[in-house]
Amino acid sequence: MKELSRQLLWERRSQTPLLVLAVGFAVAYAVPIVAPDAPASVHRACLVTEWVVWSAFACDYLVRLGLSPARKAFVRTHWMDLAAVLLPMIQPLRLLRLVSTLLLVGRRARMAPQIRLTTYVAGAVVGLLMFGSLAVLSVERDAPGGNIKNLGDALWWSVTTMTTVGYGDHSPTTGLGRLLAVGLMLSGIALLGVVTANIAAWFISRFERDDRAEREQTAAIAELAAEVRALRAEVARLGGPGAAPGAVTGVPAGAPGAVPAARPSAPTP
Numbered sequence: 001m002k003e004l005s006r007q008l009l010w011e012r013r014s015q016t017p018l019l020v021l022a023v024g025f026a027v028a029y030a031v032p033i034v035a036p037d038a039p040a041s042v043h044r045a046c047l048v049t050e051w052v053v054w055s056a057f058a059c060d061y062l063v064r065l066g067l068s069p070a071r072k073a074f075v076r077t078h079w080m081d082l083a084a085v086l087l088p089m090i091q092p093l094r095l096l097r098l099v100s101t102l103l104l105v106g107r108r109a110r111m112a113p114q115i116r117l118t119t120y121v122a123g124a125v126v127g128l129l130m131f132g133s134l135a136v137l138s139v140e141r142d143a144p145g146g147n148i149k150n151l152g153d154a155l156w157w158s159v160t161t162m163t164t165v166g167y168g169d170h171s172p173t174t175g176l177g178r179l180l181a182v183g184l185m186l187s188g189i190a191l192l193g194v195v196t197a198n199i200a201a202w203f204i205s206r207f208e209r210d211d212r213a214e215r216e217q218t219a220a221i222a223e224l225a226a227e228v229r230a231l232r233a234e235v236a237r238l239g240g241p242g243a244a245p246g247a248v249t250g251v252p253a254g255a256p257g258a259v260p261a262a263r264p265s266a267p268t269p
Contacts, residue, residue, distance in 0.1 A: 006067050007064060007067035007068055007069075010063060010064065010067055011064065014060055017056075018056070018057075018060060021052075021053045021056050021057075022053075024049055024053060025049065025050060025053040026130075026131075027046075027049075028045075028046040028047075028049035028050050028053070029046070029050065029131070029134065030130075030134055031046050032046050032047075033134045033137055033138045033151075034134070034151055036141075054085070057081070057085055058085045061078070061081050061082065061085050064078075121191055121194055121195055121198070124187070124191060125162075125191060128158070128162060128184060128187050128188075128191075129155065129158050129159065129162065132158045132161075132162070132180060132183075132184050133151060133154035133155045133157070133158045134151075134154070135180055136148060136154050136157065136158070136172060136177050136180050136181075137150070137151060137153075137154035139172070139174055139176050139177045139180070140154075140172050140173065140174060140177045143173050143174045143177070144173075145173050146172075146173050146174070146177075147169075147170050147171065147173075148170050148171075148172065148177075153170050154170075156169075156170060157170040157171070157172075158184060161181050161184045161185060161188070162184045162185070162187065162188035162191075163188055164185055164188055164189065
């Protein structure tokens with residue numbers, strides 16, 4: 001229990017620094033691609049930043065692994081973090097460092113399930129569009145016969161690919177670019193399914209709440225009617241034969257529908 005508390009304490013303290021490092025990695029990854037003509041010192045600074053961020057992620061993973069009471073289970077449940085640490089040299093997979101950080105922050109955040117799911121979907125859409133565009137631009141810009149030459153072309157291609165529209169005006173020509181396209185297509189279909197399921201679940205939960213409120217109201221009315229019937233029966237029992245007119249039925253003597261009172265018979269001579 002003590003080790004688990006130390007692990008949770010470490011994760012809470014490292015959440016904000018990891019998010020800041022993730023933003024720094026995003027900038028360092030994007031600058032050389034968006035501005036390939038930048039000075040060599042800028043490229044070196046971005047490269048150093050990427051390695052610093054990778055080192056920080058690696059240290060964070062090792063610390064959490066050391067503090068975990070079930071290390072085998074930790075490796076199985078944090079496989080994406082492990083992949084991000086072990087595969088830093090493959091450029092498209094370097095984005096996993098950012099994805100794993102966002103997932104880690106999301107797992108630690110205390111939000112309602114639907115809000116957390118919406119946050120995941122929105123973040124995934126923005127992240128895939130942004131970094132998919134950067135990745136395909138870095139691969140296709142210098143490819144012979146390539147038609148994705150700037151960030152605008154790459155972003156437009158990412159949007160049409162992720163939504164599975166595929167106008168065909170821009171398309172990758174390299175094997176790695178096509179592999180990225182497959183990933184974006186599958187991600188777009190998966191996110192569309194998640195959004196549709198989330199909206200359907202929201203409507204179903206809303207309808208269930210309305211039905212439950214209606215059932216509760218109907219039950220309350222039925223209970224009130226039963227109490228009224230029991231009260232009338234009690235009044236009839238207490239009234240007996242000498243009850244005042246209308247006392248049993250609950251209808252005033254002079255009201256329409258009231259049973260007329262029996263007239264006294266004339267005295268016999």
